[in-house]
Amino acid sequence: xxxxxxxxxxxxxxxxxxxxxxxxxxxxxxxxxxxxxxxxxxxxxxxxxxxxxxxxxxxxxxxxxxxxxxxxxxxxxxxxxxxxxxxxxxxxxxxxxxxxxxxxxxxxxxxxxxxxxxxxxxxxxxxxxxxxxxxxxxxxxxxxxxxxxxxxxxxxxxxxxxxxxxxxxxxxxxxxxxxxxxxxxxxxxxxxxxxxxxxxxxxxxxxxxxxxxxxxxxxxxxxxxxxxxxxxxxxxxxxxxxxxxxxxxxxxxxxxxxxxxxxxxxxxxxxxxxxxxxxxxxxxxxxxxxxxxxxxxxxxxxxxxxxxxxxxxxxxxxxxxxxxxxxxxxxxxxxxxxxxxxxxxxxxx
Amino acid sequence: xxxxxxxxxxxxxxxxxxxxxxxxxxxxxxxxxxxxxxxxxxxxxxxxxxxx
Numbered sequence: 001x002x003x004x005x006x007x008x009x010x011x012x013x014x015x016x017x018x019x020x021x022x023x024x025x026x027x028x029x030x031x032x033x034x035x036x037x038x039x040x041x042x043x044x045x046x047x048x049x050x051x052x053x054x055x056x057x058x059x060x061x062x063x064x065x066x067x068x069x070x071x072x073x074x075x076x077x078x079x080x081x082x083x084x085x086x087x088x089x090x091x092x093x094x095x096x097x098x099x100x101x102x103x104x105x106x107x108x109x110x111x112x113x114x115x116x117x118x119x120x121x122x123x124x125x126x127x128x129x130x131x132x133x134x135x136x137x138x139x140x141x142x143x144x145x146x147x148x149x150x151x152x153x154x155x156x157x158x159x160x161x162x163x164x165x166x167x168x169x170x171x172x173x174x175x176x177x178x179x180x181x182x183x184x185x186x187x188x189x190x191x192x193x194x195x196x197x198x199x200x201x202x203x204x205x206x207x208x209x210x211x212x213x214x215x216x217x218x219x220x221x222x223x224x225x226x227x228x229x230x231x232x233x234x235x236x237x238x239x240x241x242x243x244x245x246x247x248x249x250x251x252x253x254x255x256x257x258x259x260x261x262x263x264x265x266x267x268x269x270x271x272x273x274x275x276x277x278x279x280x281x282x283x284x285x286x287x288x289x290x291x292x293x294x295x296x297x298x299x300x301x302x303x304x305x306x307x308x309x310x311x312x313x314x315x316x317x318x319x320x321x322x323x324x325x326x327x328x329x330x331x332x333x334x335x336x337x338x339x340x341x342x343x344x345x346x347x348x349x
Numbered sequence: 350x351x352x353x354x355x356x357x358x359x360x361x362x363x364x365x366x367x368x369x370x371x372x373x374x375x376x377x378x379x380x381x382x383x384x385x386x387x388x389x390x391x392x393x394x395x396x397x398x399x400x401x
Contacts, residue, residue: 001367035375042368059365066358072367073356076375093351101360131360 001043001071003028008037019081019287022051025071027079039074054187059131061103063183067196068126081287082228090224091125099129107134109145109180111194124192130180143178151203155210162211162244169243169312170218170319177214190216206249208241208257215240218319226325228284235280235296236318239304242297258301265294279349281326299348306344307337351375 003012009031017023030037048055048070057070066072068088077087097119099108108114109130112121119129134145139156141163146152159179167173178194181202188209189196195213202210215237222232238261246254268290269276275288280299283291304311313336318324330345355372 036373037375038370038372040368040370042366044364044366046365059360059362059367061362064360064362066367072358073354073369074371074373076351076373087350091351093353095354095356097354097356097358099358099360101362103362106362127354127356129358 001041001045002026003039003041006030006037006039008032008034010039015079017079017081017084020051023048023081025079028074037074041074045070045072054185056183056186061106062132064106064131065128065182065186065196066130067128067189069189073127085228086224088125089227092123093125094120094122095124095127096120097127097129099131102131105133106131107136107145109134109178111178111180111191121192126191128180128189128191128194128196130182130196134181141174141176143176145178145180146202147181147183147199155202155207158207158248159210159214161248162214165244165247166215166218166240170240170316173217175217177217179210179213188213193217206245206253206257208245211241211244212237215244220318220321220324222324226281229280229282229296230284230289230292231280231296231326232318232324232329234289234292235300236315238293238297239300240315242301258298261294261297265291265298268294281349302348303333303341303344306339306341307333310336310338 003010003026006028010028012026012028014024015027017025028039045057045059045066047058052069055070057065057067068075075084075087077084099117099119102108102117108117108119109132110119110121111128112119112124121127130145132147134147135149137144137146137152137156142156142159144152144156163177175193179202180194180196182196182198184198184200186196186198188198188201190213195210197209197213201207216233218240219236220232226232242254242257245257272288275291278286278288278291280292280296283289307314314333317332317336318329326349330341330349334341351373353374357370359368361367
């Protein structure tokens, strides 16, 4: 992909990103910094599986996916991996997109508003657009873009139960939730009010991935620095998933889920023995976000056992809270539990 | 960081190509725009429970 023209003088060249050199980007440098820029660009969108296994995005009639990860739109950042992530997670933008060239029989799936070929989303930090022969199912507050109707009725029922459970413990949300089915191994992802989920995850006996993505609607908003570790989105989403599993599928399923988290964590430690000594604020710096999904959720499980019912007050206050950081999290947990949680925070944070 | 984005995308399904026109408003003055890169997000495809 390369830039053909821009509203200001620029230079461009392909560079590996600092911190992830195998990932090469067409880096455009403007002659002088600008607050607004207009540019036209073109190129071929191909799979980038050799660098990131889940990036299979391409433009083809069977399944097309355009997402932030494959950078089909410009992102302002230093040509540095950390800077790029900060720019993405720190953004909250409104987008209006016009998509042209969709053949008859294919449907555009998007997490925001869709009016013919015009798409709109507000307050997002990423964009995901899929084009495929989707069937669309709408049942408030859900909208599903699916590749097959098989098993979907059950999924909708479970999704409704999880939504009701989260609303009960965390407060209601008026937002719609959109699910876009992907082929296998594209990597589940969530944006504002939507999720990309594979067919097998969508129809799993316990659709944990779907519960996880739905839980993101109630995420606390961490400060950009704190967000790097993914603790306040991924650890929270995974522990909320565990609680939803307990509510919907019972105690045994909850225990199995917790055991899976432990096994996955142990597998990470076998690969990176130093991970055992790291604390959540350090995870992001080293790119070990996997720890938030596993160890992070297990830390919240321990905190739940310690705080008992006051843990739900903590979840409810944090859901949708702004500028959350580790220090504020500790203070709030101690205040709500009425106990000195010094040992706990000393051990884990 | 992005504050506002207007995007016009032309997709060619036969050739697998994309033509884009982006109007980008950034939150602060920015000199570097890498229009083709990406960022890692943990691969979460594998469900913790097997599919039915």
